[in-house]
Amino acid sequence: MNITTRATRRRRIGRRAAAAAAAALTLLAAACGSGGDQASGPSGEGKDPVRGGTLNIAFWPDNTAFLCIDPFQTYWIEHRSLIRNFADSLTDQNPDTGEIVPWLATKWEISPDGLDYTFHLRDGVTFADGAPLDATAVKTNFDAFQDLVRSSGGTAFGASYIVGLDNTTVVDPSTVRFHFIQPNASFLQATSTTNLALLSPASFRKTPAERCKGDIAGSGLFTLDKYVPEQSVTLSRRAGYHWGSPLSKNTGEAYLDKIQVSYVAEDSVRTGNLVSGQIDVAWPRSPFSVEDRTLITASGAYLKSRPLPGVSYTLWSNVSDGHPLADDAVRQALYRAVDLKTYASAVYGPDYPVVAGHFDSTTPYFSSQAAKLAYDPEAAARILDAAGWKLTPGEQYRSKDGKRLSVQLVLTTHGPGADLFQDQLRKVGIEVQQKIVTAAERTAVVANNQYDLIENYFTRADPGALQFILNEQLANSKAMARALQKPDTAVRVRDLLNSAGQATDENRRKQIYADLQSRLLDEGVGLPLYERVQYVGLRNKVNGFRFTSESFLTLNDVWIQP
16 A cells, blocks of 8 residues: 555545544433433343344454454454354353353263364254265365465464364264374364364365455355455355354344444444444454443443453563563562553553453453462562662662663554553663564564563463463464573473363363463563453344353344344
8 A cells, every 4th residue: 555545545534533423422412411311232122033134343454464254264353253153163162151062063072081082963054055064074174274284384373273183084974083193172172163163165175365265155144245355244144044052042043134344443433333323333453442432332332341261461571581571580570560450440441350360361260360460569679679670869760780671562553551551660660662563573573582571462262372372382483482481481381281281180170270370470471461351332223242252243142123
């Protein structure tokens, strides 16, 4: 995109934002002027669902790194929400308990050594192109997954979900067996995810690039009609669907006729479009601001929110030689120097949850580590003093052996949270220098070890997600995994992750993951900064909304009040 085009686009977005904001403010004034008595919630409570209608959703735009709607190849949350509604999975996961329940598979067995998973498939399931969903179709999917992992050098986004998979065998038309070369206790949960959602065998006669563009057919309650990257997605109700997840009230055909998705970059435009009735669902990438939440509820629309499971938004410390955070004391001081409660409320609002560890609270096996993250700037100062980082009278920052205590924070976007973090560390004598880079530049920064703190997280409703940041053998960035832990720490963390992944006893896994979460803070591995919460704004005529275990959108029960 050239400079002229960018400038034109900015003016166009600016005009849309101004128009949407004006409409929103008008609605807000009307709501307040009438005493604010408009209901904020679904209008169909207690009523029978009504069939028909188009649901209009506005997402944050996909970008050049994620122009893909193929389940195994995409990590983009918005696309995975859509995938959940046109491609089903072998199992589903209860968002309240983390329990794995049958879906396309009616039951399963896991061998005592944890190397074999055998799934028994339900009868009568078909893909949108008419092909049967049988054991051969499942094998075709997983063979293709493995091929893509090999051809991509392990970089395909679904690679982490099938770690250790050796082969897939058709036992009979309705039974399929997966054999692993090493136990992978996270695989059962993986079969509930959108990344392992199943596609028609014909989809795999297409190239990976063609699948990314939407040339695929799933078995879901909607069909994927059209995907235009950076512009729109259209889904339509599939006739005859009757095999929905038991976690949905409606396991048959969708109530809605069609789903129309648009991409809107400006938060103000998206919110304005919702409160003015131009769209039914506003799905932001970052949490709504307090002002937008007020505006939405005052207009009669309503809000839903749920933390995204997996690794919390964490600032990971580079402990390589020569970096200030190689000093264990400095990393421990960070935990006491940052007021996480004030951070959450100041950046996202007074009702925003406070992070309590390296996992968000919706992650199975989450164990709160809030006590180890308690704000205590005096303790931070004592730790730094004892380590030789002294604050000379008249100086703003600490130093040791003539070197200032300064850390470089690398970010891909700048926001008020970074400034608040910088200010809080300044109060205990630590300088934070912010460096904003593009996604492409970030890759080089990581490869060249040119950072002290860097942001990262991972969305998955299983704590095993952490290994793809910290376990060098499996990490998406091996260079980062090496830099974030000292060798002895890396061994301990890897052993705990491997032990948890191989443990077939539920209580044993729970204890290992609790030990891991405690150990990460004891070793000073990264600073959890905030929970990642998925908000959604809905017009009150939208009923039946619920989040999946991954905090994605599921449309089985959604209907529109006329």
